[in-house]
Amino acid sequence: MANKKSGPLKSGEKKTSERMDMRTIARLAKVSIATVSRTINHVSTVNPKMAKRVREVIDELDYFPNTQARALGSGRSRLFGLIVSDITNPFFPELIQGFEDIAVEHGYEILVSSTNYDPKRMSHCIRRMLERKVDGVAVMTFGIEEPLLDQLAKRKIPMVFIDVAPEGPGNSLLKVDYQHGIRQGVQHLVAMGHRNIAFITGPVKLHSAQSRLAAFSSSLKECGITPTPKWIIEGDYTLEGGTAAMKQLLNIKPMPTAVMCSNDMTAIGVLHGVYRAGLRVPDDLSVVGFDDIHIAAVTIPPLTTIQMSRFELAHAAFVALRSHVESEHSAAHKREYNIRTDLIARESTDFPRGAMAHLRKGKQA
Numbered sequence: 209m210a211n212k213k214s215g216p217l218k219s220g221e222k223k224t225s226e227r228m229d230m231r232t233i234a235r236l237a238k239v240s241i242a243t244v245s246r247t248i249n250h251v252s253t254v255n256p257k258m259a260k261r262v263r264e265v266i267d268e269l270d271y272f273p274n275t276q277a278r279a280l281g282s283g284r285s286r287l288f289g290l291i292v293s294d295i296t297n298p299f300f301p302e303l304i305q306g307f308e309d310i311a312v313e314h315g316y317e318i319l320v321s322s323t324n325y326d327p328k329r330m331s332h333c334i335r336r337m338l339e340r341k342v343d344g345v346a347v348m349t350f351g352i353e354e355p356l357l358d359q360l361a362k363r364k365i366p367m368v369f370i371d372v373a374p375e376g377p378g379n380s381l382l383k384v385d386y387q388h389g390i391r392q393g394v395q396h397l398v399a400m401g402h403r404n405i406a407f408i409t410g411p412v413k414l415h416s417a418q419s420r421l422a423a424f425s426s427s428l429k430e431c432g433i434t435p436t437p438k439w440i441i442e443g444d445y446t447l448e449g450g451t452a453a454m455k456q457l458l459n460i461k462p463m464p465t466a467v468m469c470s471n472d473m474t475a476i477g478v479l480h481g482v483y484r485a486g487l488r489v490p491d492d493l494s495v496v497g498f499d500d501i502h503i504a505a506v507t508i509p510p511l512t513t514i515q516m517s518r519f520e521l522a523h524a525a526f527v528a529l530r531s532h533v534e535s536e537h538s539a540a541h542k543r544e545y546n547i548r549t550d551l552i553a554r555e556s557t558d559f560p561r562g563a564m565a566h567l568r569k570g571k572q573a
Contacts, residue, residue: 239258247262289319289321289333293322390420394428402560405464408449450475451480473501476504527545
């Protein structure tokens with residue numbers, strides 16, 4: 209009887225008759241089961257030549273590791289949870305893509321859930337995370353439900369948050385510098401001659417909405433302008449909310465010459481509301497958004513906005529979680545990660561109607 213082959217398979221050869229598990233991989237690659245396990249789990253100390261042999265056999269056999277069994281054996285799932293607010297807002301799919309790219313690059317998988325700002329949905333999201341035994345959770349919701357998140361904290365699962373983080377040794381914070389970008393936006397409008405500037409907020413119960421409004425108000429005051437309460441309208445971060453808020457502004461006399469929005473979806477809704485009213489941007493109204501989602505560059509006109517990098521958010525969130533999971537020295541963990549914002553000037557902002565005429569008259573005098 210011919211001896212069974214051992215060692216890496218030749219090109220195109222398949223070993224389909226054998227049970228595909230780590231023992232088979234180890235025998236064919238001529239390494240120990242522990243080496244196979246460490247290779248699958250991306251442990252950096254594995255001998256590169258051995259790891260190469262293991263990967264070759266895995267590729268030839270089309271072997272898919274049992275991640276649940278791996279989690280039971282190692283105590284780690286190499287799975288990170290990612291909770292977002294609204295999957296229909298392009299900001300969040302862009303954030304998810306960035307997070308997944310860096311996670312896969314480092315040998316992690318992600319489990320995504322969307323809350324739609326609903327506490328019941330949040331509870332369901334957290335249950336899924338616990339059932340799948342995630343190693344950590346990035347809560348990218350711009351608003352948190354602390355009692356619900358206690359379930360994760362009690363199990364000492366590391367978490368990272370935007371804007372506000374509960375106290376705890378496993379919690380990290382992504383601190384967005386709203387002030388910097390929004391100040392740039394206000395100064396941009398004021399330099400063009402705008403003094404009557406409105407602001408459409410997000411849901412005022414959310415910390416992110418409060419922070420953006422506070423940054424807008426303080427930036428106006430720095431420019432010697434007192435915020436006008438009737439020009440501050442509550443929105444809900446949606447297209448429909450932006451259109452409805454613009455309808456309210458159209459009924460206020462005098463109408464502002466510029467409007468800043470808490471996010472780009474709101475600003476795009478404003479563009480629609482201005483168009484429906486028979487007016488033009490920026491001739492009749494200058495508009496500034498916040499986020500710099502991809503479609504902001506191709507709206508008509510292209511939207512001036514405050515950029516908050518999804519890649520920077522995703523990278524910082526992953527680094528924060530990974531540092532907790534892969535390090536045994538909790539005291540060395542960085543708790544806060546600063547996220548910068550910057551103005552991106554496009555074509556939705558210009559001088560107020562008549563401003564250039566006044567400048568010309570001033571020069572003639």
